[in-house]
Amino acid sequence: MATLFVAGVLTFAGCDNYDRTEVDYAIFVNRQSVTLFVGEQTQLVASPDDGGTFSWYTDDPEVATVEAGLITAVGAGSTDIIAERDGLSFRVEVTVQEKIVLTDIKLNAYDLAITIGSTTEMTVEMVPIDANDVPLSDFDWWSDDESVARVNHAGEITGIGEGSTTIHYRKGTIVKDVSVYVSTTLPFNGPHILSAAAPLELWFRDFDMGGKNVAYYDNTSGNSGGSTYRSDGGDTNSPDVDIEGAGNLGYTASGEWLLYTLEVEDAGTYSIQISGAGNGGTFYLELDGEKITNDINIKSTSGWGDYQMNEPFEVDFPEGKHKLKFYMSNAAYNINYWTFTFVK
Numbered sequence: 001m002a003t004l005f006v007a008g009v010l011t012f013a014g015c016d017n018y019d020r021t022e023v024d025y026a027i028f029v030n031r032q033s034v035t036l037f038v039g040e041q042t043q044l045v046a047s048p049d050d051g052g053t054f055s056w057y058t059d060d061p062e063v064a065t066v067e068a069g070l071i072t073a074v075g076a077g078s079t080d081i082i083a084e085r086d087g088l089s090f091r092v093e094v095t096v097q098e099k100i101v102l103t104d105i106k107l108n109a110y111d112l113a114i115t116i117g118s119t120t121e122m123t124v125e126m127v128p129i130d131a132n133d134v135p136l137s138d139f140d141w142w143s144d145d146e147s148v149a150r151v152n153h154a155g156e157i158t159g160i161g162e163g164s165t166t167i168h169y170r171k172g173t174i175v176k177d178v179s180v181y182v183s184t185t186l187p188f189n190g191p192h193i194l195s196a197a198a199p200l201e202l203w204f205r206d207f208d209m210g211g212k213n214v215a216y217y218d219n220t221s222g223n224s225g226g227s228t229y230r231s232d233g234g235d236t237n238s239p240d241v242d243i244e245g246a247g248n249l250g251y252t253a254s255g256e257w258l259l260y261t262l263e264v265e266d267a268g269t270y271s272i273q274i275s276g277a278g279n280g281g282t283f284y285l286e287l288d289g290e291k292i293t294n295d296i297n298i299k300s301t302s303g304w305g306d307y308q309m310n311e312p313f314e315v316d317f318p319e320g321k322h323k324l325k326f327y328m329s330n331a332a333y334n335i336n337y338w339t340f341t342f343v344k
Helices: 002-014
Strands: 033-037 041-043 055-060 066-067 069-072 076-087 088-097 104-107 110-115 120-121 124-127 137-141 149-151 155-161 162-169 174-183 198-201 258-263 268-287 294-296 314-318 319-344
Touching: 033 041, 033 069, 055 066, 066 076, 088 137, 104 162, 104 174, 110 120, 110 155, 137 149, 149 162, 155 174, 155 268
Parallel strands: 033 088, 110 174
Antiparallel strands: 041 069, 055 076, 066 069, 076 088, 104 124, 120 155, 137 162, 149 155, 162 174, 198 319, 258 319, 268 294, 268 314, 268 319
């Protein structure tokens, strides 16, 4: 044990044999660069703080002045502020801007309708476009109901579940709102509005976008009518609905159905009539998944091009967005449009 102790001492003593070096003297300022608006001030602090005196200078007093480290922004431009002591100096870059106040925010949309799972990117424009009084990082996005729609920091809105919510954007103290409707289907060539102001004429070919078994059901594959109306309008997901060249729906069969999103501005009773032709048959309606009529007749006419209005019938519609399904219970007819007229 004694031997080990002596060796340890010798080693410790040997460690004290090293060269000593002097520390270089230097001065520092607490900022390397500063950005100010005209008229603003900021205080710089130089070190070491050992009682010595620093001298302060500016390269361009028309941009910024300095006194005892206190910078005053005078005019737009760039300059350097210099701290000196004992023959040493430290430079601070100073940028001065004219303040341009943000007065408003413009979004690319304030009312959105999107399908579940789809994403829409929002864009933001400052007013004026060169406003600089709000930091770039001073903004936020959020959703009132993330079970309906979510939004990320880049302004990308994603549909999550059926319903409506509001997305908010804040820049500084300015807040803008975006109304968002999310659904499995969306109106084609819409909106389709029911109101007391005027009757709605809705063509059957303008059923919702959403695809087979969601927005429509057709018993056969392919469009026997040959029309490219839907794909020309941006819907490539409805290839089986039989739209003919005249715009009507033909080749109908029992069990087929079509879904329509309606916006009811004025709740109440509406009279409905349907323009049909051919051998006649029946249909019934569902509203938001519930059957609201019994079978209703479409009368037989003298030919497939002899369109006649059926007898009017009445349906009550509550206010808001609703899904109306046209179910062909016994179909041997062509149909082209239906009308909705406010009654009471």
